[in-house]
Amino acid sequence: MYAVILAGGSGTRLWPRSRQKQPKQFADIIGNGETLIQSTASRLQGLVPEDQLYVVVGEQYAALTAEQLPLLTPKQIVTEPSGRNTAPAIGLACIHLYQRDPSAVAAFLPADHVIPDRASFQRALSCAAEVAATGYLVTLGITPTFPHTGYGYIKSSHELAASATAAQPVYAVERFLEKPDQRTAEGFLAAGGYFWNGGIFVCRVDQMLAEIERQLPEVYGCLQQITAGLGSTDAATILTEAWQTMPSISIDYGVMEGACQVAMTPLNAGWSDVGSWDALADVVPSNAEQNCIAKGETLTIDSQGNIIYSERMVALIGVSDLAIIDTGDALLVGHKSQMQKVKNVVEQLRNQGRVELL
């Protein structure tokens, strides 16, 4: 199996730790001593040979990627001239992999997710690879733990015949669903057979390229130009030019929803996309006082239910349900139920021209 880590995002939702110069995936968010992209890579150890691991990343982060993942050779770091969402990024990775091995089966994985249970993850991914080799686009369906309204959902249907010999069940996909409202989400969980779309999937590279050709001919056209230049001295120039006309579109909307043979296998491994600071409490165990200390030394008096990520000693007195995120040049203190407003903070800083804090 090959693997492609998608490291193109530059999210602001984990400010002040996630910055333009060091987006979330290049930061140690859960305090385990690894950055998220490092964890994403090490999570594949034993399943994907080191030389079959690729990263797609913005040009400006190529050096940071090489620094954080020294196992990668320069060829394994595929750079995008600019962000065009996931379909072009995946297409770009596919033409590189196709050149190397037209029948390659590859897993595509966001760089910034947290998946604590590595054994379950590897079992799900290798099962997906097995079925993908037979001609399916196999997505991992995250077993939902509550009616989240911030994720897309996948509705499964019958179990596939290919599933019989696999390590875990694999289902046909009935359809992909947009982010639901609260009531709809509750209905999904009550009904069963609905999973979160975590954006992790496995497929044959030739099949992915065929789907892009069929469903996204403009993207495919650009990829063809880039392919023609691969290996030549003009490769970079051709890439930059082709990229200027590359449409921006997601793989979910552009390919998965309309693909011919889509399957799903469940992932029940404590997955989180750590989309906001309060999600830390889902992936970092809380202590006896119900405080979740991702990073930093803490001394608490009459304080419960707080989330702490700090680079220094933090003392708490009589406070509850706060998220306290403390970095070298900026400190964020908020009620943990309102951490989605971090983007408003970043927006205000941008409006004020405080580029050094973005």
Add this chain to the structure above:
Amino acid sequence: MYAVILAGGSGTRLWPRSRQKQPKQFADIIGNGETLIQSTASRLQGLVPEDQLYVVVGEQYAALTAEQLPLLTPKQIVTEPSGRNTAPAIGLACIHLYQRDPSAVAAFLPADHVIPDRASFQRALSCAAEVAATGYLVTLGITPTFPHTGYGYIKSSHELAASATAAQPVYAVERFLEKPDQRTAEGFLAAGGYFWNGGIFVCRVDQMLAEIERQLPEVYGCLQQITAGLGSTDAATILTEAWQTMPSISIDYGVMEGACQVAMTPLNAGWSDVGSWDALADVVPSNAEQNCIAKGETLTIDSQGNIIYSERMVALIGVSDLAIIDTGDALLVGHKSQMQKVKNVVEQLRNQGRVELL
């Protein structure tokens, strides 16, 4: 007029800004760019000639004092071998002043108070000096703004005749009262004629020494030994030896309460002893969102009534009534009503042997 700044304390109530190496009085607590002792000195400008300003301070802080108040000559920094409360400190200052000018009138002022209205302060102090010259111990009575239970009170009685020519009224003192309970404090404010004891007073140096001789003969005995050594090469040794038998006692309890001629003149100048972080809100104006920003840049969303002292950018989201104190190596976040528990934090750190954080 002479002035003696009492800089002997090493309070822990303003941790993490107040530290053993740099106690409160040597820190910029209200974010005005001056340390508290610097403000205390500059508040006397125009009233006390520079060469008549003295500081009594622990030996270990003599260098810090000289650094922060470069106007002082070494003779103006009177060092104590160890802390023995206010009566010995004041006695020690008095024997130095007496040598220079037996009829000196001196003001004694804690180094760590905040008094925003300098004009009112100088008027009260010069009025006190005028009456002190006639043979009174004149204390400043802080006009109370609410029934505080953390201060001692002064009950005034009739206006003094000496008051007639003074810039503001001066009263006889009926008595000094210990910290009251809530109900008693409310009674004081309802009755009127009660003032907070801020520990600022003015008197003739010879009179203070006479009161110490009469009321605190042990202290006086030690002071006599020290006086005998003054100017000799053995002065430091004699001081150290005498100080070993020096009792520890406050000027209020040891002298003021039993003194023969005690007067009081009101001080209504926004005084605060900044005894805990929540007191910052009394001396630093709040902004339109009712947040009190003593130091630091702040960006707030849906947040009111917070107190901020920070060395970096602070973003607040959906939080109210917090005190957030952010220094280089430690961060304190607490509900502002519970800031008296800061001492418990310091105690826990001490028990853990975390001397670098004390």
